[in-house]
Amino acid sequence: MIFFSILSSLFLPIIIIGFFLSFVWRRKKIVHPATDNEWYLQIILSKEDAVSQFFLLLSILFLGVTLLAFNKDLGDPFSWQTILFITSVLSLISTYYLKTLYSLIFGLIAITAWWVAQATEWTQDKDITLSAIFVGSAFVGLLFYSLGHLHEREMKWKRFSFVYLFFGIILITSALFFLSSRTGLSFFEEMTKGVSFFSSWQITLSLFILLVFILGVSLYIVTKKLVSSFEFLAILSLTFLFGVIALLPQQSIFFQAGDFYNSYFGGKQLSGSGVLWAIIFNLVIFFELLGLIFSGYLRRETWLINLGAILLSLLIIVKYADWFFTFLGKSIFFIGAGILLFVVGWFMEKGRRVMISNIKEQTQT
Known part of the structure; x- marks a missing residue:
């Protein structure tokens, strides 16, 4: 209230x-x-x-x-x-x-x-796992993304399509970005604690309805050729990943104090399961942003290319800080960050300009 x-x-x-x-x-x-x-x-x-x-x-x-x-x-x-x-x-x-x-x-x-x-x-x-709420929010993002492509059937809904796609991309990317971080992995461990979401019929029904709508809308848009098979597989893969997260039992992402294993997460010690999930989340967010850029190129949508390039550059810089801040000296770290920022920015901007110029040439011809 x-x-x-x-x-x-x-x-x-x-x-x-x-x-x-x-x-x-x-x-x-x-x-x-x-x-x-x-x-x-x-x-x-x-x-x-x-x-x-x-x-x-x-x-x-x-x-x-x-x-x-x-x-x-x-x-x-x-x-x-x-x-x-x-x-x-x-x-x-x-x-x-x-x-x-x-x-x-x-x-x-x-x-x-x-x-x-x-x-x-x-x-x-009810001590239900928080993963159900997190996955439900991710499902909402996937549904927004699918509905965005559904609105592309007619030109009069094109502005609505942009809004749905933008919110869907932001929700999905934010969820993956968070899970791939040090804080996100700690939260991932905490949110799997508790009883299954099946203990609440309301949450179970809500997640089931969201899942049905995602699958139904995505199947419709791929049959109507509003999305490519690549985008359709990406939607299904992300839906499967978040669905698995909702069904997971309690996870032990970090070792207890006293173990000698180390990780790149600032002194926190990742277990074998933690290393696996860290690799999965980092790979998924990386390929999701790459797919966003190439999707914009194939669909001739410059805003998708720009958004993907910005998010990918941000991801690279954040991961550099996340992985190397505790290992490098502060002066070396900031010098490396400056060099990395310059190199990544130069390559991303050059690639972005090439893609956009190609799109404009194809549009004019």
């Missing part, structure tokens, strides 16, 4: 700041869709469009706050999670009825937050 109140109080200032910054930071003028092949990347098609969407978003937010106030006056017959779910559903309904982008962004964020909050409540007093 307190969290939702804080979120509600901060949402309006954030929206106002973002609204004005969107005008200040835009690098190019608003153009007509017919004169720009990447018109769907524009959050704002015109100033009038921005103002109308902004006030619609405010009305949805105020509706949620009003429902919360009425619910409190009536003695809280519904939980705040239910109010959040109702608000997110109304936001998504208005999105498709009025074809507005701001309400879609809010709806996707709200529905994801609802799942995490509701699943957390379902696990209370």
